[in-house]
Amino acid sequence: MSKTEALTQAMRKSIGVQILEETEVMEGEVVEIQIDTSFASSGDKPTKSKGGMEKTGRLTLCTTDMETVYDLGTKMIDALSKEKVTAGDVITIDKASGKITKLGRSFSRSRDYDAMGSQTRFVQCPEGELQKRKEVVHNVSLHEIDVINSRQQGFLALFAGDTGEIKSEVREQIDAKVVEWKEEGRAKIIPGVLFIDEVHMLDMECFSFLNRALESDMAPVLVIATNRGITNIRGTEYKSPHGIPLDLLDRLMIVSTDPYTHEEILKILSVRCEEEDVEMADDALELLARIGTETSLRYAIQMVITASLAAEKRKSAQVEIEDIKRVYKLFVDVKRSTQYLMEYNKEYMYNELDDNHEFGGDEEADAKEDSMETSP
Numbered sequence: 001m002s003k004t005e006a007l008t009q010a011m012r013k014s015i016g017v018q019i020l021e022e023t024e025v026m027e028g029e030v031v032e033i034q035i036d037t038s039f040a041s042s043g044d045k046p047t048k049s050k051g052g053m054e055k056t057g058r059l060t061l062c063t064t065d066m067e068t069v070y071d072l073g074t075k076m077i078d079a080l081s082k083e084k085v086t087a088g089d090v091i092t093i094d095k096a097s098g099k100i101t102k103l104g105r106s107f108s109r110s111r112d113y114d115a116m117g118s119q120t121r122f123v124q125c126p127e128g129e130l131q132k133r134k135e136v137v138h139n140v141s142l143h144e145i146d147v148i149n150s151r152q153q154g155f156l157a158l159f160a161g162d163t164g165e166i167k168s169e170v171r172e173q174i175d176a177k178v179v180e181w182k183e184e185g186r187a188k189i190i191p192g193v194l195f196i197d198e199v200h201m202l203d204m205e206c207f208s209f210l211n212r213a214l215e216s217d218m219a220p221v222l223v224i225a226t227n228r229g230i231t232n233i234r235g236t237e238y239k240s241p242h243g244i245p246l247d248l249l250d251r252l253m254i255v256s257t258d259p260y261t262h263e264e265i266l267k268i269l270s271v272r273c274e275e276e277d278v279e280m281a282d283d284a285l286e287l288l289a290r291i292g293t294e295t296s297l298r299y300a301i302q303m304v305i306t307a308s309l310a311a312e313k314r315k316s317a318q319v320e321i322e323d324i325k326r327v328y329k330l331f332v333d334v335k336r337s338t339q340y341l342m343e344y345n346k347e348y349m350y351n352e353l354d355d356n357h358e359f360g361g362d363e364e365a366d367a368k369e370d371s372m373e374t375s376p
Contacts, residue, residue, distance in 0.1 A: 004209045005165055011213055012142040012171075014192035014220040017178055019138040020185070024095045027132060028061035028068075029106045029125045030087050035077055061091075063126045076100075090123050095131075142218070145174050175218070191220045199224040200243030203235040207245050214251060224252070265292045265300065272301055278308040280319040287324050295333040303327050 035057040057072040059080070072080070079100045085091055088109030092101045104121035150166045181187035196202075202210075213219060224244075231243045240246060260268070266289040273280050280288075284307070292300030303324065310323040332340065341348075 003206050007209055009143055011194055011220060014194040015142045015218055016190035016192055017140055018188040021136045022133050023136055025134045026093045026130050027126045028063050028130050030085060030089045031060040031062050032087055034058045061130055063130055065128055068130055146171055189218055193221045193223060195223045197225050200226045200228045204233060207248050211248055260297060262289055262293050265289045265297055272304050276305055278304055279317055284319050284321045284324050287321055299333045
């Protein structure tokens with residue numbers, strides 16, 4: 001699968017389509033169900049019933065205005081048994097497919113039993129005619145429509161995993177049909193949100209595709225995130241803010257972020273301790289928050305569970321300052337690790353730093369990271 005195909009599928013997964021469909025249903029309260037079972041004699045016509053038995057029955061449905069009796073065949077009897085429909089239930093029957101849906105129990109039968117399960121739902125008896133037209137809403141994405149129309153197995157292709165490449169002609173036909181449904185009032189297009197993290201990993205081809213895709217009428221809201229400063233656009237020698245081309249940056253509303261304050265880190269770590277079921281003393285939590293302020297929040301969060309293990313080893317139910325100190329000595333953060341490498345770089349094999357070389361900070365680290373990712 002090509003890069004642009006992956007982006008196309010991601011964008012079309014985030015665009016929803018509400019398809020409105022009218023269907024005829026019968027909706028009412030079950031008054032009575034009568035089922036008769038008869039054994040077919042040898043002279044009778046062969047039946048498809050199990051063991052030569054033939055089931056027939058009658059179903060009585062009512063609303064507040066009318067009551068009607070329907071004859072039942074074997075399939076409808078089996079469907080009623082499968083849904084465990086009894087007298088007093090409010091049901092709907094789709095006339096086209098024969099699907100039976102149990103809506104709940106009628107309020108008029110709420111006193112039939114002294115005790116009812118918590119899952120029992122009580123509803124009002126329907127009003128008006130038994131047969132009525134009902135609007136059904138199907139929520140699908142454009143990508144799901146693409147897959148159904150591009151594979152021989154239809155909607156079963158959605159469960160096959162990798163859908164592979166989808167021809168552009170198929171998508172154009174689907175877009176034209178969806179627009180036609182929208183004009184006829186049979187469908188609504190709901191643009192969603194496409195979130196792309198680490199967007200600096202995309203190359204110029206992907207950025208060009210996003211530029212063109214955002215001009216579409218059905219384009220979703222695009223949210224991208226990156227932690228890069230001024231760096232090279234992937235695959236080129238051109239430098240740009242955040243590694244994103246300037247023409248795409250011009251289309252974006254850039255949201256700046258601020259570092260967490262000490263109080264915010266303290267609150268986040270407190271929530272994390274609750275999630276990890278770790279009891280931590282107030283002074284130990286304060287020390288951990290200070291470590292998070294000086295190093296990083298991720299490092300402080302990772303110290304929560306390791307400090308609890310240190311406390312468990314000394315048979316304590318609560319994490320104390322000594323546990324935080326022990327873990328802080330055992331596991332170094334990025335700054336201390338970098339400083340250690342600078343001091344002892346000659347002791348390592350395949351050292352690439354010269355004696356006059358100074359560590360260039362985040363920009364050179366990012367450049368090294370990119371070179372490692374692109375190396376074969």
